[in-house]
Amino acid sequence: MNIFNKILYIKKQHLTLWGVVLLLFVSGNLNAQKGFSLTGGLGIYELANVGVQWNFSPISSLSAFAGTNLGLNNNTAWATGLSFNQIFRKPENLKLKPGYSLGTIFWTHNDDLYLFKTMTFPVMALLEYPLTPLLKVRAEGGIVFSKVLQSDRKQNVTAGYPERFNGNFALKLIYKFNRNEK
């Protein structure tokens, strides 16, 4: 890398950093944990998971999670993912609020037959219901598209492959750190 490119690269890094900081200020959520929630749940692709959600506006949030199947069903599975979620405020008279979620999940499945590493892209409709002022439950259902990154067959007795298009369902509990947050 020549010196000119180096300067450009450093400037680019600074710009990115300032962009993130600006985004945090604009969203008004830089104060400690003001806009953050803790999440935990179960899902077909998300597995048993915990994560964190950044509520950067009254209707929009970004979530990150990590999940495991806890070694059940004779296989070891891991998942990690990101999603963008929007919950609609209307209808106002109902506590149950609809919304949608778009995201990406990287998951692995390892058993005596195969090791699969797969990227999955869920498009989910969701319903959110407040159980208490701080705790909400969210049900998500939708479709996923999967792209296998790696498949290692460990035997020559049977053959399997992750579904390219599939249904997905997840349940999540969302605990808000800040009672005053809308």
Next chain:
Amino acid sequence: MRNRIIVFALLLFSVGSCEKITYSVDNPIAGLPTSVLMHMGSGDNPDYIPNTLAAAKFGLSILDGIEHDIQISNDGTLWLDHDNEVRDCDGNIIGCFQEMTDDEIREYDTCNDTVRYNTLESVFELISSEYPESWISLDVKGQYCEILNTPELMKQMASEILRLTIKYKREGKVLVESSSLAFMNELDNQDIIGQCVISLGDIDKGIADATATDARGISLKYGEEELDADVVSLIHKKGYGLIVWVINEPEDIVDVWNSKPDFIQTDNTDFMKYIPK
């Protein structure tokens, strides 16, 4: 209480449905004695232009059959060629097969008294009259010049291959290789052509694609994943035949021959010299 019941029901649903991984059911077939097909008709023989009638004559004269790439013209005729573009004698692109009529293509089919573009029908005529026991495998290329019409063109190609197969009584001796869903769907309800789905190396993806497209076999690019007799047995056990391409090096010829696939495609005109006795 009602909420808890709903939550519990949803939990059960989430655990019990939508399996992420599908395992193919067994549907064993015996497999065929391995046949060797000359890739592009003439393989690496520099005396012939690949994918021509002359190349086909050469390949048929020394191996069990030939492989050709095919294109479709605006008149619905199938032509032999690897590329989607028709070129003049200087190599300039004149147009795409599917945009040009047969007469327009014929204007460019000969350079220096050497024919470069032949119809698939001419090869079927040759096989039918002189090599009735030989195989032909057709690599059905995507028609990318008119990408919006691709599914329709692929269906048209499938119908034309069926017509030629019946006309020249080649039932059971024609293979097609494609990754086009429209093409494969068009061949769903017939039993005269062996339709194979193309896999660029991942055998498990090949089996999954073959299941999804109701294919009879897998056309596998060699070298990405280990291939041995056990793997070929697994593919046969799942109900699919196997074409492996393109096997040229002597050590690969030995390895792949020993794995006993149904078909091997090669460019190597000395292929038979290397197969184990």
